[in-house]
Amino acid sequence: MIKVDNLHKSYGKLDVLKGINTSIKEGEVVAVIGPSGSGKSTFLRCLNLLEQPTSGRIWIKETDITDKKANIMKVRENVGMVFQHFHLFPHKTVLDNLTYAPMKVKGLSKQEAQKQGRELLKKVGLADKEKQYPNKLSGGQKQRVAIARALAMNPDVMLFDEPTSALDPEMVKEVLAVMKDLVHTGMTMVIVTHEMGFAREVADRILFLDGGNLVEDAPPSEFFSSPKSQRAQEFLEKVL
Numbered sequence: 063m064i065k066v067d068n069l070h071k072s073y074g075k076l077d078v079l080k081g082i083n084t085s086i087k088e089g090e091v092v093a094v095i096g097p098s099g100s101g102k103s104t105f106l107r108c109l110n111l112l113e114q115p116t117s118g119r120i121w122i123k124e125t126d127i128t129d130k131k132a133n134i135m136k137v138r139e140n141v142g143m144v145f146q147h148f149h150l151f152p153h154k155t156v157l158d159n160l161t162y163a164p165m166k167v168k169g170l171s172k173q174e175a176q177k178q179g180r181e182l183l184k185k186v187g188l189a190d191k192e193k194q195y196p197n198k199l200s201g202g203q204k205q206r207v208a209i210a211r212a213l214a215m216n217p218d219v220m221l222f223d224e225p226t227s228a229l230d231p232e233m234v235k236e237v238l239a240v241m242k243d244l245v246h247t248g249m250t251m252v253i254v255t256h257e258m259g260f261a262r263e264v265a266d267r268i269l270f271l272d273g274g275n276l277v278e279d280a281p282p283s284e285f286f287s288s289p290k291s292q293r294a295q296e297f298l299e300k301v302l
């Protein structure tokens with residue numbers, strides 16, 4: 063489903079990703095963890111070309127998205143992303159946030175887009191909020207709308223960039239619960255997270271990044287109980 067081959071990303075002289083190789087199967091849930099500044103967000107943002115890789119190749123399904131001829135908009139349609147700070151359209155209602163892209167990009171009729179939007183709102187527990195504006199919602203509710211909005215494009219892959227880091231503790235659970243439901247649907251998910259309990263519980267694999275290198279790639283049972291590298295051992299000692 064996703065193949066990453068020798069991915070490098072530099073900002074000027076700063077090498078942020080130093081040759082990442084990995085592949086992710088359809089339906090796999092992968093948690094990307096590691097110290098601050100290790101390149102986790104940059105890695106994730108390369109997967110839908112929010113960051114242009116400096117070199118290396120990334121395939122999503124059969125498409126080499128790093129090929130100059132690849133259609134960036136099509137890639138982004140197919141790879142949904144949820145950000146730390148929601149990025150909802152502030153002047154649109156919750157339902158209009160969900161219908162905008164499917165109508166504009168996918169050509170759904172308003173009726174079709176609203177039907178789909180209402181089903182998604184029900185799934186994330188916000189059926190009663192469709193007419194609200196984002197500024198009337200809690201952080202957890204905003205993030206659930208953001209997840210529903212990304213799902214409204216019916217993507218093959220969902221990327222999550224620290225989706226709970228900006229939330230008050232009591233709201234973290236409700237967002238993680240929605241993500242867990244999504245795991246059970248068989249969605250392919252790549253999640254940058256500091257929630258170690260969640261990563262341990264739901265991920266099929268942990269990618270541990272350090273200094274722009276993929277240092278460990280292992281199932282959570284292995285990674286959390288017997289990390290191989292000293293860097294991962296030190297990291298886990300600090301965060302667990």
Ligand SMILES: Nc1ncnc2c1ncn2[C@@H]1O[C@H](COP(=O)(O)OP(=O)(O)OP(=O)(O)O)[C@@H](O)[C@H]1O
Nearest residue numbers: 073076078096097098099100101102103104105254
């Ligand atoms: N647009 C940019 N221009 C220059 N440097 C950048 C840019 N984006 C990220 N960096 C640098 O790249 C490095 C990796 O950043 P990145 O956000 O990918 O790390 P991270 O592991 O996600 O960190 P955190 O857990 O703190 O979010 C950092 O040193 C950061 O300052």
